[in-house]
Amino acid sequence: MSSAALATAGGSDTTVIPIIRERGQREVFCGLTGIIWLHRKIQDAFFLVVGSRTCAHLIQSAAGVMIFAEPRFATAIIDERDLAGLADCNEELDRIVNQLLTRRPDIRLLFLVGSCPSEVIKLDLSRASSRLSKKFSPNVRVLNYSGSGIETTFTQGEDACLASMVPDLPAAPADAETSLMVVGSLADVVEDQFIRLFAALNIGPVRFFPPRHAADLAPVGKNTRYILAQPFLADTARALEERGATRIDAPFPLGVEGTTLWLKAVADVWGVSSGTFDAATATARERATRAVARYREELSGKRVFFFPDSQLEIPLARFLARELDVELVEVGTPFLHKQHLARELELMPKGVQLSEGQHVENQLDRCRAAKPDLVVCGLGLANPLEAEGMTTKWSIELVFTPIQGYDQAADLAELFARPLVRRMRLVA
Amino acid sequence: MQLTVWTYEGPPHVGAMRVATAMEGLHYVLHAPQGDTYADLLFTMIERNAKRPPVTYTTFQARDLGSDTAELFKTAARDAYLRFKPQAMIVGASCTAELIQDDPGGLSKALNLPIPVIPLELPSYQRKENYGASETFYQIVRALAGPTAPVLGTPRPVRVSGQRPRCNLLGPTALGFRHRDDVVEITKLLNELGIDINVVAPMGATPADIARLGEADFNVVMYPETASQAAQWLTRTFGQPATKIVPIGVGATHDFINEVAKLAGVDAAPLLNNTTSRAKWYAKSVDSTYLTSKRVFVFGDATHAVAAARIAKEEMGFTVVGIGTYSREFAREVREAAKIYGVEALITDDYLEVEAKVAELQPELVLGTQMERHIAKRFGVPCAVISAPVHVQDFPARYSPQMGFEGASVLFDTWVHPLMMGLEEHLIGMFRGDNEFHADAAPSHLGAAHKPLQNVVSPLVAAAQIGASVFEPILGLTSVSTPSSAAATIAGWALEAEKELNKIPFFVRGKARRNTERFASERGMSLITVETLYDAKAHFSR
C-alpha cells in the first residue's frame, strides 16, 4: 500500500516543484465534517446524514457534543432491518424526514448527505431528494450530496454541498450587468470586510456563495464572474461554469499579499485603475503589513512541515514563506488542483517539497527525520508528536477560524506563532 | 433507520479500539474508509494519550471498490506487522467494510504471519461500542489464553501453602471512566488484604500477559460491560471464580472486600476494622443535613448507574426519583435496581427521552453522563458526571478514582460540589430578592463569574468554539422537545400567584409548582391564585 511517485507541478517551466505522490493510510476526515461549519453558515439549512453509527459518532466527536439541544444536523442510522430488506430504505427515509420536518418547521433547506454505507448499498439519494422536494415544496427544498469518506476528503464535503446547490441558483438574464460571486464559506465578519472593500473599489453587484440564508441565492449566468475564496472547490467551480460563469484566476486571500492579489484580480476585471485600487486598499494593507511584521521575529527561519488536511496547505505555506520568512520542509495536501492553484504555485519558493495524497507512516518517518520546528497536523497526530518532542499546530483550527483578508492576516500568523511561543514559555 | 442526533456509544469497532489502545504489543488492522480515522482523536485528544492508537486503517476509496480492496487489506496487514512487530494482531471491519465483505480474518490467515491473528466479527449495524469492547476482549482472551487451558473438568490446582492468593483485574480499557485510577485504588486495596495481582487486562497487558490469565486464583470483574463475557469464559475454562460486586461506594466496597476475602481465603476483618471512610463521616456531619431527601435522577452505563443509586440512597440520604441506562445489554440489572427505589427504569439511548424524563421528574440533582450534564444545564438543575461517554474533563490531572474508599470520597465531593451548601440555602431562603442572593445566583463557591463550562465537550472543542464565534450563533434556535413544565399544565397561573411562587426558594420552587398544579387539576380548578398556592402548601405539608 505504499506507493510513491515523484512528479512535478508548476505554472511555467521556471517553477518546477517536486511532488511526492503517495498512497497508503490517510489520516484525514471525510467530507461529512464540513457539516460542522456549513450548518452554522447557512442558518436555515438542516443536514441529514444517511449513514451508520460511525458517521453519527464522527460528527458528534468533531462538533462538540450538545453545543445545542438540537443542532441543525442529525444522522439517519441505517440498521440491520434496512440491510436485510425487512424495511424499505426509501420509506424509512421518508418517515424520518417527515418526523424531522414536523419537529423543525424553521427548516427551509434540507440536505440529504450520503455516506460510505449509503453509497455502498447504492441508496439513491438524488431520487429521494427530488421525491421529498416535491412533497415538501414550497416550504422546504431538499438537495443531496455525498460527504462519504470513500469519495470526499474533509473540505471536499463543502465542495460537494455547494455543487449540489448550483443547479438551484436562479438564471441571470442574458443582459444582466457583470456581477461578482465570491465562492466558498467565509466567516461573516470576513464577508463584511470584503463587502466594504468591493464597495470602495466600485465593484458590484457582489454576492456570496454559500448564502447565509437558503433563499438568498445569487443569480448566475454568462455575465457572472466568480472568484474562489477557498481552494477546495473543484466541483462547484465546474458546476458554475456549466451555468455560464467565468472564474477570475487569482491566488487565495490569505496574508497581505494573497489578499491584495485576490482583490486586484477582481479589480482588473472591473477595470479599476491602480490609483483607485491603491487608495481603496492602502489603509487596510498597511495596517495588516505592520501587524503581520510583529510575528516575523517569532517565525522567521523556522522550519515548518504540513501534513495534508484541508487543501488550504499550499496557500498557507505560501503566506508563511513569503510574508514571514518561514522555511518549508514539506507541504502535504490531500489533493492538488493544478489549475486553481496555478497562481499559488508560481509564488511558492523554488524547490519546495510538496506531497499529494498520504501514506501517514512514511510521512511521519520523513517528518521525524527532518525535525521541523513546527508540524501542522490533524488532531489524531498532534499530541503524540508533542510527546515525541515536536511542536504542533492543529490544522483544523485553520478551517474554523476567520483567517482570510487583511484584518485577519496577523491572526493567521499568530496561529502559527502561538505554539512556538508557548513552548518557549513552558520551558522557561 | 433511526434518527439520531447525539449518541451515547460509538460503533463497535471503537470498542475494539478501546481494548487495543489499552494493551501493549497488540495491533489492530481495521478495514475502513479514511473518515473513520477520526477515532484516533478520541484517544489522543480526550484521553490525551501520548501515543497514537495502535491501529492501521486501510482507508480504501471508491475507486478501490470491486477491484482490490482485499489486496489493500492484505498489504496493510503485512506492512503493519513489519512496521510495528506486534506480539499479536486483531483484524476486522468497520461499518462500510462490513458491507463489502472482504473477510479480514480469512485474508490475514492467508498471510501466514508468525504471530496470532485474531479475527473480530462486530456487527456494526446491530451493536455498539460496549459490545465491541466486550467481544474484542473476550476473543483476545480466548485466542491467547485458550492454548494454556487444562482439560475440561480438571480441578484447579491447590495453592501452595504460604503463597499469597492471586487475582486478575478485568475490564479497564482506554477511554474508560476513571479506569486508570480505579486500577490503582483496587490494586492497593487487594494488596492490603494480602492478595497479589496476576494480570490487569486489557489495560497495560501484553498478549503474553493475557496468556497467563489462567494462573490466577480468581478474577475481579471491575467493569461488567467489558469484562463479564471474558470472565465467564475463564470460569468455564480455568475454573476461576469471578467477583460480582463492583466496589463503587462505601457499602459496595465493604461488600466487595468480603466477597474477595472469601474467594481468596483471607480474613477481611483487619482491613474492614481499620478503614475510616471520610465520605461516611462527611455524610454524617451536621453540615450535610441539607442533603436529606434531595431528589436525584441517575443515568449512565449500568454499572455506574446502579452503584450511584445505591450511594445516593444509602450513603447520601437522597431520594432516587429515577434511574436509567443507555446500555440495553444490561437493562435487566438496572430494572432490578429500579425496583429497590420503587421507580420504573428508563432504558433508552435516545437523549431526547432522557431529557423529557428529567423535565417530568424535576429532580434537584442529576447524576449522569456528559449528555445529562447538558440536559441538566438547560433546566438549571445541578449535575455531576458519573459515567461514560467520556469527555476531556473526565480525565482530570489529579488522582480521582471512583472505586474503593478513596473513590467514595471523590464521589462525595463531586456530587456535593454543584449543590448549594446548607447555610447558603437558608440565607437565600431568608433574603430572596437580594441582589446577590437570588434564585439564579450560582452557588457562591463556584465563583461569581461562574458559568457552567459550555461546549467543552469534544476534542475539537476549542476549535469548534472558535467556529462558534465565526459563524454567528443560531439565535432563536429553540429546542422543540424542551417541555416547559412537563406536568401538563391544565390550570393557568394568575400573575400574583406566579409572583408569590417566585418568592419561594428556587430549589424547592419546581416541587411547589408541580404540587400546586397537581392540587389544582385534581380539583378541576382552571386558575391558580395565591390562595390556591397556600391551600396546596397546606395540603401537602400534612
Ligand code: SF4
Ligand atoms: S468515512 Fe464514511 S463511514 Fe466513516 S464517518 Fe465518513 S462517511 Fe461515515
Ligand code: SF4
Ligand atoms: S463547576 Fe459548574 S459545570 Fe462543573 S460540575 Fe460544578 S456546577 Fe457543574
